Amino acid sequence: MIEIIKPTLLLDKQKCIGNIDRIVNKANRSKVKLRPHFKTHQSIEIGKWFRERGVQSCTVSSFEMAAYFANDNWEDITVAFPLNYLQADIINNLAQKIKLNVLLTVPDVLPELLKKLKYGIGVFIEVDTGYHRTGIDPSDTKTLDKIIEEVESSSLTTLEGFLSHAGHTYKCREKSEVEAIHHHEVKLMNELRDKYKTQFPELKLSVGDTPSASMLESFSGVDEIRVGNLVFYDLVQQRVGSCTMDQIAVAMACPVVASYPHRNEIIIYGGGVHFSKDGLTLPGGEVSYGTVVRLNQEGWELPPTSMFVKSLSQEHGIIHAPSKMAETIKPGDVLGILPVHACLTADAMGGYVTLAGEKIERLN
Amino acid sequence: MIEIIKPTLLLDKQKCIGNIDRIVNKANRSKVKLRPHFKTHQSIEIGKWFRERGVQSCTVSSFEMAAYFANDNWEDITVAFPLNYLQADIINNLAQKIKLNVLLTVPDVLPELLKKLKYGIGVFIEVDTGYHRTGIDPSDTKTLDKIIEEVESSSLTTLEGFLSHAGHTYKCREKSEVEAIHHHEVKLMNELRDKYKTQFPELKLSVGDTPSASMLESFSGVDEIRVGNLVFYDLVQQRVGSCTMDQIAVAMACPVVASYPHRNEIIIYGGGVHFSKDGLTLPGGEVSYGTVVRLNQEGWELPPTSMFVKSLSQEHGIIHAPSKMAETIKPGDVLGILPVHACLTADAMGGYVTLAGEKIERLN
Numbered sequence: 001m002i003e004i005i006k007p008t009l010l011l012d013k014q015k016c017i018g019n020i021d022r023i024v025n026k027a028n029r030s031k032v033k034l035r036p037h038f039k040t041h042q043s044i045e046i047g048k049w050f051r052e053r054g055v056q057s058c059t060v061s062s063f064e065m066a067a068y069f070a071n072d073n074w075e076d077i078t079v080a081f082p083l084n085y086l087q088a089d090i091i092n093n094l095a096q097k098i099k100l101n102v103l104l105t106v107p108d109v110l111p112e113l114l115k116k117l118k119y120g121i122g123v124f125i126e127v128d129t130g131y132h133r134t135g136i137d138p139s140d141t142k143t144l145d146k147i148i149e150e151v152e153s154s155s156l157t158t159l160e161g162f163l164s165h166a167g168h169t170y171k172c173r174e175k176s177e178v179e180a181i182h183h184h185e186v187k188l189m190n191e192l193r194d195k196y197k198t199q200f201p202e203l204k205l206s207v208g209d210t211p212s213a214s215m216l217e218s219f220s221g222v223d224e225i226r227v228g229n230l231v232f233y234d235l236v237q238q239r240v241g242s243c244t245m246d247q248i249a250v251a252m253a254c255p256v257v258a259s260y261p262h263r264n265e266i267i268i269y270g271g272g273v274h275f276s277k278d279g280l281t282l283p284g285g286e287v288s289y290g291t292v293v294r295l296n297q298e299g300w301e302l303p304p305t306s307m308f309v310k311s312l313s314q315e316h317g318i319i320h321a322p323s324k325m326a327e328t329i330k331p332g333d334v335l336g337i338l339p340v341h342a343c344l345t346a347d348a349m350g351g352y353v354t355l356a357g358e359k360i361e362r363l364n
Numbered sequence: 365m366i367e368i369i370k371p372t373l374l375l376d377k378q379k380c381i382g383n384i385d386r387i388v389n390k391a392n393r394s395k396v397k398l399r400p401h402f403k404t405h406q407s408i409e410i411g412k413w414f415r416e417r418g419v420q421s422c423t424v425s426s427f428e429m430a431a432y433f434a435n436d437n438w439e440d441i442t443v444a445f446p447l448n449y450l451q452a453d454i455i456n457n458l459a460q461k462i463k464l465n466v467l468l469t470v471p472d473v474l475p476e477l478l479k480k481l482k483y484g485i486g487v488f489i490e491v492d493t494g495y496h497r498t499g500i501d502p503s504d505t506k507t508l509d510k511i512i513e514e515v516e517s518s519s520l521t522t523l524e525g526f527l528s529h530a531g532h533t534y535k536c537r538e539k540s541e542v543e544a545i546h547h548h549e550v551k552l553m554n555e556l557r558d559k560y561k562t563q564f565p566e567l568k569l570s571v572g573d574t575p576s577a578s579m580l581e582s583f584s585g586v587d588e589i590r591v592g593n594l595v596f597y598d599l600v601q602q603r604v605g606s607c608t609m610d611q612i613a614v615a616m617a618c619p620v621v622a623s624y625p626h627r628n629e630i631i632i633y634g635g636g637v638h639f640s641k642d643g644l645t646l647p648g649g650e651v652s653y654g655t656v657v658r659l660n661q662e663g664w665e666l667p668p669t670s671m672f673v674k675s676l677s678q679e680h681g682i683i684h685a686p687s688k689m690a691e692t693i694k695p696g697d698v699l700g701i702l703p704v705h706a707c708l709t710a711d712a713m714g715g716y717v718t719l720a721g722e723k724i725e726r727l728n
Contacts, residue, residue, distance in 0.1 A: 005450035006426075039678060061679045062370075081679055082621035084633050085696055086369035105631075106622045109695045133680060134622050134631055167677070257446035258470045258498050267469075267498055269448050273711045277641040313531070314403060314707050315425045315445055316497060331473045332449055343678050347637045348712070350728075364714075364728070 001295055002357040004253040004334045007270040009345065011232075011352035011360060012299045015249035017049060019230055023213060024053045030219040035059050035078060037208065037228030040343045043352070043362040044072040046231065059208070059226045063090040068363045070098050077101070078124065078206070080163065080226065082134050083109050088116035095119035101160055105134040107143060110150040110157065120156045124163040124206060127192060129185040131167040138188045141195075148196070161204030161223070162189050169211035172240055182212040186221040214242035234342035235280050235291060250352070251293055251300050251336040252345065254317060261326040266307075268335060271315040275337075276344035286310060290337035292319060299355050300336040309337060365659055366721040368617040368698045371634040373709065375596075375716040375724060376663045379613035381413060383594055387577060388417045394583040399423050399442060401572065401592030404707045407716070407726040408436040410595065423572070423590045427454040432727045434462050441465070442488065442570070444527065444590065446498050447473050452480035459483035465524055469498040471507060474514040474521065484520045488527040488570060491556060493549040495531040502552045505559075512560070525568030525587070526553050533575035536604055546576040550585040578606035598706035599644050599655055614716070615657055615664050615700040616709065618681060625690040630671075632699060635679040639701075640708035650674060654701035656683060663719050664700040673701060 027034035036050055039061040047058065047069060057076040060066050066077045067090065077094075078101040091113065094100045101122035104110055110123070125147055128135030136143050151159045166185050172178045189205045196203060207219075208226030214237070219225055232250045233243040254270030279287040292307035293300040305325045311318040317337075321329065329335070339345035346352070352360040391398035400414055401423040411422065411433060421440040424430050430441045431454065441458075442465035455477065458464045465486035468474055474487070489511055492499030500507050515523045530549050536542045553569045560567060571583075572590025578601070583589055593600075596614045597607040618634030643651040656671035657664040669689045675682040681701075685693065693699070703709035710716070716724040 006448065081633070082631060082695075084370065084619050084621050086619050086698075106695060109621075112696055132627075133677070133682065255448050255450050257448050257473075263496075267446060269445070272640060272642070272705075272708050276636060276712075277708070278636070313497070314711075318497065331446075331470060332476055334450075341636075344636050344641070347678075348640075 001297060002353065002355070004255065006255065007274040007349070008253045009349040009352050010251045010253050010299075010336065011354050012249045012251075013354045013356075015247060016046070016231060019233065019247060019249060020049055020053060023227055023230055024050070024055065026213075026217065027219070027225060032219045032222060033057065033224035035206065035208075035224045035226050036231070037061070037080065037226045038069060039065065040228040041231050041346065041362065042068070043360055044069065045360045047072060047074065059228070063087050063094060065363060066094050066100065070094060075099055078163075078226075079103065080165070082106070082126070083113065085109055085113040088113055091121070092116070092118050095121045103163060104147050104151070105136065107146045107150065110147070111153070114154050114156070117154070117156050120158065122158050122160040123151050124160050127162045127164045127189060129164045129166055129188050130181065131165060133167060135164060138192050144192075159200055159203065161206060162192055163206040164189060166207065166209045166212060169209045170236060170240060172211060175215050175241055178211045178215050178240070182207075182216055190221055210237055211240045211242045229343060232342040232346065235288070235338055235340045236278075239280060245302060245338070248338050248342075250342050250346065251338050252290065252349075253295060253334050253336055256329055256331050256333045256335060258331060259326050259329055261323040264320055264323050264326060266319040266321045266326050266329055266335075268317040268319060269315065270317040270337065272312045273314055274345070274348055275309070275312055275317070275339060276341065276348045277312055278341035278344055280340045282308070286320070288340065289317070290339055292321070293336035293338055295334060295336045365661060366717065366719070368619065370619065371638040371713070372617045373713040373716050374615045374617050374664075374700065375718050376613045376615075377718045377720075379611060380410070380595060383597065383611060383613060384413055384417060387591055387594055388414070388419065390577075390581065391583070391589060396583045396586060397421065397588035399570065399572075399588045399590050400595070401425070401444065401590045402433060403429065404592040405595050405710065405726065406432070407724055408433065409724045411436060411438065423592070427451050427458060429727060430458050430464065434458060439463055442527075442590075443467065444529070446470070446490070447477065449473055449477040452477055455485070456480070456482050459485045467527060468511050468515070469500065471510045471514065474511070475517070478518050478520070481518070481520050484522065486522050486524040487515050488524050491526045491528045491553060493528045493530055493552050494545065495529060497531060499528060502556050508556075523564055523567070525570060526556055527570040528553060530571065530573045530576060533573045534600060534604060536575060539579050539605055542575045542579050542604070546571075546580055554585055574601055575604045575606045593707055596706040596710065599652070599702055599704045600642075603644065609666060609702070612702050612706075614706050614710065615702050616654065616713075617659060617698050617700055620693055620695050620697045620699060622695060623690050623693055625687040628684055628687050628690060630683040630685045630690050630693055630699075632681040632683060633679065634681040634701065636676045637678055638709070638712055639673070639676055639681070639703060640705065640712045641676055642705035642708055644704045646672070650684070652704065653681070654703055656685070657700040657702055659698060659700045
């Protein structure tokens, strides 16, 4: 094991590549385009691992992220976040260099961008297939028509298709629930495509959520899938059933600074600024901010007794550890912790260290 | 108002200086040393605002933070986090240059550091006066004696005194509760000092939590106070009663990207990677991740109708806004949001912009 002296986000490259290989192969078998969401890793290096497997397009969630990957020659990027027309300058910079797709989720936004847009962009219209965060109700033809009219009003904008994110699969606990959500999504989007196919025969359908991408074997009916979290996975995805504990490819490594066996607690150097603060309610009702693993020569393993992070302040983490276990753990020991939400933890940490000690940079 | 095009952490310098002035004056009146905790702002620039008012010592929560401020000639720094002896190298680097104080909260840690320590350091012993996160029970003479023996074992370590953090004041809702906690803390620590005063006549007592520092007028019985969050304040502190809404010196500015009046929601560009994810349970039981304010020429003000951030995903924030209010807010508008926990939000954002548009850097 490499030397750890402070909170460090470990990346098990082999597990990560395994996660990438599975989705690349599955997309190939399904004959759908894989447009992975790079918001989870935000790393040129990890992006290359996709590219080496034939992936040429990606998804991001900000224009700054698009610029970062465009600098590494990603030339087909969808910014899958509701268009923020205030960023017209960076949009122009990107659109001049690459094939940039933006996302429209409400009317009256694109006309504002068009006042400043100088280069051609693709446009996806976001459809709400049940998650109810953003997107247009597929039955709301009036709004859809209005947005399509806005796209058609300029020679700089091309309607690419419809995009949805079935984020409600994250709340599922059964594969059958995830399948039902996915099939309903695909049905709604195909009905939408059929409605507009005379006018737009080339419309694409883009879907993406890690549970569907992980648990289904085929993606017939759509053109591309976007998956982000799958590259690392985490405790939320393990709970849903998207992955096994063993497929989680990142773990925080945190030095122990105090041990209190009489109150079943260990204090680590590792807090909210390192993990961020997404929690997961355990079956017993307690909230966990991470599951403790033991670091070993090969990476990490679950210990015989379950331990979890029960509280996070700015730099302190409090681990619930049964007293007999806590007695064996001393200040200066380093514990591994599987994150609840890898996207937020990776963002808070701002970089990775592989098990071989290689530093992997990311956008900061 | 300055131009905002993406999530930006606004700093109202006047309010911030007001917060600093009040505590500096109060410490002077109380004849206690002010050793502000710089973990909240982590900014050399903001550190200078304290220095300009005569403050010469500070507190931080990591050795990296100590190094950052040492580079700006802070020469007396306490790292108020349980000593992580794995960082002996940076401790030596710092101890060679400045007066560095470390914190001991359990035995058997200092002897590990002493194997590598090359320069003199000060040592505070952390006492648990009721928060029960870290620290030694003041009645546990055996453990205290053991740690003191460790400190005495080396000519490189000097016992500075006892330190406590009454973090349980954050849960108070009445000034009288905060006062009771503070007075109990001071009583316990003075008893401890009395116990050891024959052997160590110069022991100092260091306390610090924002509610006590804000709500009490006098700090007799202690030698120094450490306060962090007070420099900005936030909704947690406002709830406790440490500050008024108007004293909160930071606000996120976030572009609106969608409005859904029929479901009382507005979507902003601003998510967990910007705010971090500390929530505050409102009287009605909902969890708030921030209170919406209106940005204006002078900074911000509370709107006539209350709105709050009800949910945060990676980059999206969902604001609860009554439909009549939501109808008036359009994509491209920029909303202000007072943070629940300013320390975590400032850490996530990594910098500030003043109302005059000046960028204020911080450690990243």
